[in-house]
Amino acid sequence: MKIIKQWLLLFCCLPYAVSAIDLDNGEEINEVCAGCHGEFAKGGKDGEYPRISGQPAEFIAQQLRLFRARERQNMPMLPHTEARELPDSDINDVSAYINQIQLITQLPPMDEENFDALERLLQTKKMLNIPKIDGDVETGKSLYNKECRSCHGAEGKGKEAQAVPMLAGQYTNYLWKQVGKYRAGERIHDEDEPDEELLNDFSDEQLHAIFAYLSVADDE
Numbered sequence: 001m002k003i004i005k006q007w008l009l010l011f012c013c014l015p016y017a018v019s020a021i022d023l024d025n026g027e028e029i030n031e032v033c034a035g036c037h038g039e040f041a042k043g044g045k046d047g048e049y050p051r052i053s054g055q056p057a058e059f060i061a062q063q064l065r066l067f068r069a070r071e072r073q074n075m076p077m078l079p080h081t082e083a084r085e086l087p088d089s090d091i092n093d094v095s096a097y098i099n100q101i102q103l104i105t106q107l108p109p110m111d112e113e114n115f116d117a118l119e120r121l122l123q124t125k126k127m128l129n130i131p132k133i134d135g136d137v138e139t140g141k142s143l144y145n146k147e148c149r150s151c152h153g154a155e156g157k158g159k160e161a162q163a164v165p166m167l168a169g170q171y172t173n174y175l176w177k178q179v180g181k182y183r184a185g186e187r188i189h190d191e192d193e194p195d196e197e198l199l200n201d202f203s204d205e206q207l208h209a210i211f212a213y214l215s216v217a218d219d220e
Contacts, residue, residue: 041101
């Protein structure tokens with residue numbers, strides 16, 4: 001079963017894969033990432049460390065390459081993205097491993113007759129439900145569908161094939177922090193249009209409404 005899964009990931013991740021994906025190696029590398037992002041890559045400290053589990057594998061790989069090239073600045077990532085310590089094969093492996101980690105937004109009903117404490121603990125560790133923020137959710141949904149949906153997908157779930165990240169299920173504080181970086185020119189919002197300033201066209205009130213919508217978009 002493991003071999004089949006690894007080959008499936010190889011073909012699913014062809015945009016960036018140049019060799020077979022080694023999920024065991026990816027899991028081992030993720031032990032370093034877990035120091036900040038957690039065992040299941042769900043981040044923490046209210047967005048100081050972003051949720052990266054389930055993000056498109058190529059998007060994760062792109063960001064790691066940017067960190068390695070020092071084109072994206074992030075102090076905590078510096079010691080872990082030295083070129084001699086993070087070859088492309090390791091980037092591909094850990095990106096594929098993190099991509100296949102799926103979180104849940106609520107615990108399933110408890111089966112008291114067949115209760116498995118270990119399984120329940122695992123489910124708890126893999127649960128992430130972004131706190132709802134006050135705001136005009138309906139306005140945010142309308143703005144999202146008009147301005148963001150074509151790239152980031154229905155309900156902010158991202159697009160695997162296009163390496164577009166999910167926004168729903170991401171910490172609101174982290175989203176605000178990245179908006180600041182895009183507006184300041186520290187990050188590029190669209191690699192195909194590096195000079196576009198879409199996020200500068202939104203008011204803070206509009207962005208707050210969009211984030212209010214995203215904070216509930218992944219609820220089940």
